Amino acid sequence: MEKTVKLNNGVEMPVVGYGVFRIPEDETKKVVGEALDTGYRLIDTAAGYLNEKAVGQVINDSSVLRDQIFLTTKLWVQDYAGDNAEKAIDGALKRLDQDYIDLLLLHQPMGDYYNAWCALEKAQKAGNVRAIGVSNFESYQVADLIVHNEIAPAVNQIEINPLNPENDNINWLKESNIVPEAWGPMGQAANGIFTNPVLTEIAKNHHKTVGEVMLRWNLQRGVVVIPKSVHEARIKENFDVFDFELTPDEMKEIDALDKDKRYFTMSLEAQKSAFSSFKPAD
Template identity: 40%
Template sequence: MDYVTLNTGAKMPILGFGVYQIPPEETERAVGDAIALGYRHIDTAQYYRNEAGVGHALKASGLPREEFFITTKVGTSGYRDTKHQIERALRHLQTDYIDLMLVHWVMSDYHGTYQALEEAHREGKLRAIGLSNFNQRQIQGIMAQFATVPAVLQNEMHIFHQQNAMREFTKEKGIQFESWAPFGEGAHDIFNHPVIAQIGTKYGKTVAQVILRFIIQEGVVAIPKSIRKERMAENFAIFDFELSPADMAALRHLNEDRGLFGWNN
């Protein structure tokens, strides 16, 4: 497993396991399978309604808490509601601290939300805090008002929407970029894309493995999701090869700078 170092000094696994759209009743089993395969970075959210399943899987693993990097996200607007949600997340995840908590999206009082996260960060309940689905102007507004620079920005990023301008911006600000939807939700029949498939053949790897390898070689954290153990294993098997500069250039050339929903965050 490879790691990135956050602006807090913490090490974050560059590959994680996402649980978006995994039903609550399946989450404990899916996360347990991922842990058994070697995943130690788990990404959940209040909105997913499966934080408790993640917590049960972590406890059932029998592994020390410090082996895991746990991310969750809050969708609450304002200071008071967010303070309550932080405590709820700690209970659901059965932990004394959360490695990373993100503001999930821009809501009416996201400054109040960030204030609550910053306070919990100072108290040690949150080891790092950050943002998701924010644009540059909004990030700059947060940085102008608060002392704590976001540690992570989690936005849409995949082969067809490579976020070059945003990634350059976050790099300048010391913010780690993280990709959601690393497979582009299957857009453009991505798993049968001839350029990616041809590159995969050279390395004896699948299209999914080439995509994830490209993302992590770009220095971006990826959090693919699957409920199938064989697919989880496939996604995890990307640390035994490296894409050549020519292949990286060919994959960069597939960028269309268009998000799944028409935005460019």
């Protein structure tokens, strides 16, 4: 299996990355360092994770060359409107202390994301960003962006795990030459996913772990994965997914776990708070 995928603008993106959601800034340095030492070359952060500074510092201090690392970050909803979007891109570059970002995503399809998309296009043309994409967008929203703008999103990062395989969305994205990327690729360790009997049996057959099986299943469907762990042993385990192959029958067994349900939901109150008051520190 190839360890990178070519985006629709020719940029190469690793197929396994390391996500840093909910990792406090002080811990981020340690774990991103461990991830780079393990061999991860994609790091996924966001303005909303409040740890961009630490991610940038580790990258700058690492012995791994910058051009070997693929750095993703995301703009938050409050920064979409007016000239906020361009300022937010400058802010991200400053917090990350980088000359460029490899992949810049719009975190949520809310607010004035048209305006934000135009700012992303401008940043890509200026060379501040190598590729641009979206996250949590429905396919019709991605289509809308493509029809009415110059540059098509290279990636859509969405919630994908064996209990929520998003088959239709993935097929549509692949047909549209957009790379599907799974956030929460291990189901955020919820809903008993790590003790699921089907996944446990398949893992046993391959002398692998349930986590590795979940990640491999996505990779074999052409989906990029960005697992998160703060434990070094798991960081290593989650990267050890290139030495086995699930059979077509095993892929079907995992597909059949589909509960057709997205697990990540936020109450209206939580959304009001998250989408109206957040501001990343400069």
